[in-house]
Amino acid sequence: xxxxxxxxxxxxxxxxxxxxxxxxxxxxxxxxxxxxxxxxxxxxxxxxxxxxxxxxxxxxxxxxxxxxxxxxxxxxxxxxxxxxxxxxxxxxxxxxxxxxxxxxxxxxxxxxxxxxxxxxxxxxxxxxxxxxxxxxxxxxxxxxxxxxxxxxxxxxxxxxxxxxxxxxxxxxxxxxxxxxxxxxxxxxxxxxxxxxxxxxxxxxxxxxxxxxxxxxxxxxxxxxxxxxxxxxxxxxxxxxxxx
Amino acid sequence: xxxxxxxxxxxxxxxxxxxxxxxxxxxxxxxxxxxxxxxxxxxxxxxxxxxxxxxxxxxxxxxxxxxxxxxxxxxxxxxxxxxxxxxxxxxxxxxxxxxxxxxxxxxxxxxxxxxxxxxxxxxxxxxxxxxxxxxxxxxxxxxxxxxxxxxxxxxxxxxxxxxxxxxxxxxxxxxxxxxxxxxxxxxxxxxxxxxxxxxxxxxxxxxxxxxxxxxxx
Numbered sequence: 100x101x102x103x104x105x106x107x108x109x110x111x112x113x114x115x116x117x118x119x120x121x122x123x124x125x126x127x128x129x130x131x132x133x134x135x136x137x138x139x140x141x142x143x144x145x146x147x148x149x150x151x152x153x154x155x156x157x158x159x160x161x162x163x164x165x166x167x168x169x170x171x172x173x174x175x176x177x178x179x180x181x182x183x184x185x186x187x188x189x190x191x192x193x194x195x196x197x198x199x200x201x202x203x204x205x206x207x208x209x210x211x212x213x214x215x216x217x218x219x220x221x222x223x224x225x226x227x228x229x230x231x232x233x234x235x236x237x238x239x240x241x242x243x244x245x246x247x248x249x250x251x252x253x254x255x256x257x258x259x260x261x262x263x264x265x266x267x268x269x270x271x272x273x274x275x276x277x278x279x280x281x282x283x284x285x286x287x288x289x290x291x292x293x294x295x296x297x298x299x300x301x302x303x304x305x306x307x308x309x310x311x312x313x314x315x316x317x318x319x320x321x322x323x324x325x326x327x328x329x330x331x332x333x334x335x336x337x338x339x340x341x342x
Numbered sequence: 343x344x345x346x347x348x349x350x351x352x353x354x355x356x357x358x359x360x361x362x363x364x365x366x367x368x369x370x371x372x373x374x375x376x377x378x379x380x381x382x383x384x385x386x387x388x389x390x391x392x393x394x395x396x397x398x399x400x401x402x403x404x405x406x407x408x409x410x411x412x413x414x415x416x417x418x419x420x421x422x423x424x425x426x427x428x429x430x431x432x433x434x435x436x437x438x439x440x441x442x443x444x445x446x447x448x449x450x451x452x453x454x455x456x457x458x459x460x461x462x463x464x465x466x467x468x469x470x471x472x473x474x475x476x477x478x479x480x481x482x483x484x485x486x487x488x489x490x491x492x493x494x495x496x497x498x499x500x501x502x503x504x505x506x507x508x509x510x511x512x513x514x515x516x517x518x519x520x521x522x523x524x525x526x527x528x529x530x531x532x533x534x535x536x537x538x539x540x541x542x543x544x545x546x547x548x549x550x551x552x553x554x555x556x557x558x559x
Binding site (some may be wrong): 147148149172175176179180182184185187188189190199200203204248249274325 | 370457459460462463465466467469470473478481482485543
């Protein structure tokens with residue numbers, strides 16, 4: 100579904116991606132872990148063209164990802180995104196946020212989009228908030244609305260950019276539960292996360308990134324219990340036992 | 343005292359004629375400056391290099407020339423190139439263009455205040471640029487822009503008085519005519535000042551209503 104080949108990206112003088120190779124199959128849940136500044140979010144953002152890249156190639160369902168080309172629309176219709184800071188539209192209600200894309204981008208009727216949108220909100224347990232504005236929701240609720248908004252586009256895959264990092268600890272669980280239920284339904288997911296327990300339980304594969312390179316990858320079980328690479332061991336040690 | 347009241351009764355109808363012109367001029371220049379200002383701000387925001395440069399150059403050239411000189415230019419110089427326009431048209435176009443620069447800078451401030459996350463959210467649901475501007479960016483920019491916009495509207499109303507120098511028969515022009523023929527300077531200019539004050543009140547209310555309508559959420 101996604102092919103990343105020898106991807107290079109720099110911000111000014113700093114090379115943040117130094118030749119990334121990775122692929123994600125249909126139905127797979129892949130977690131991308133690594134220290135901050137290792138390039139995880141940048142890699143994720145390259146996949147749907149929020150960032151450009153200098154060299155290498157990304158293919159989404161065979162489509163070349165180029166943020167300056169008309170075809171980026173089809174890429175983004177196939178690959179939806181959930182952000183660390185939710186990025187809901189503050190001037191629209193919850194349901195309006197959810198149907199914005201289906202109605203204005205995909206041309207669905209308001210009635211159809213609202214029906215489907217409400218079913219999504221019900222599924223993630225915030226249908227009762229459909230007509231309030233995002234500012235009156237908790238971070239966890241906002242993030243679940245953001246997940247519903249991306250699902251409403253009926254994407255083939257969803258990118259998650261540290262979806263729980265901006266949440267208070269007691270709100271993380273609800274969002275992870277919503278994500279797990281997506282995974283159980285067979286949604287293809289590419290998740291940048293610091294939630295090692297989520298990766299262990301839900302991910303089919305885990306990629307570990309360090310200083311712009313994917314250092315190690317493997318099944319969640321193998322990567323998290325018996326990492327081969329020293330830097331992976333180091334990182335996990337620090338994340339799991341910070342004291 | 344009686345004299346003043348009698349004089350005021352005699353002058354007021356003439357000045358009210360002028361007030362109609364002032365209102366017409368304000369409305370026309372407001373519409374022109376808003377549309378042109380929005381266009382300039384969007385060009386600047388587009389990050390398309392030639393458009394950005396056209397916008398920056400236009401704004402800085404126009405902003406650097408006094409409104410009075412611009413009005414003279416449009417009314418007296420353009421006819422020499424075969425462009426005949428009435429004083430009112432020259433006033434509306436001149437003020438509209440002059441004010442488009444202030445409007446553009448107001449709008450730019452609003453556009454640049456948009457959280458980049460909003461743009462990314464719009465992009466992530468495959469919105470093309472024009473739809474993103476219409477559905478996400480502009481509706482949110484309005485909130486930031488309205489207070490300075492209200493301010494600029496009132497400045498524009500007062501600056502229509504400058505059109506008196508190119509013979510637009512608005513309030514100040516009429517006042518000057520009456521004052522030079524009657525020497526009742528105190529009465530005339532007090533009335534003129536009060537009329538401007540009265541005209542600015544609806545604008546203040548309009549700005550207030552707009553802020554309420556599009557205000558904070």
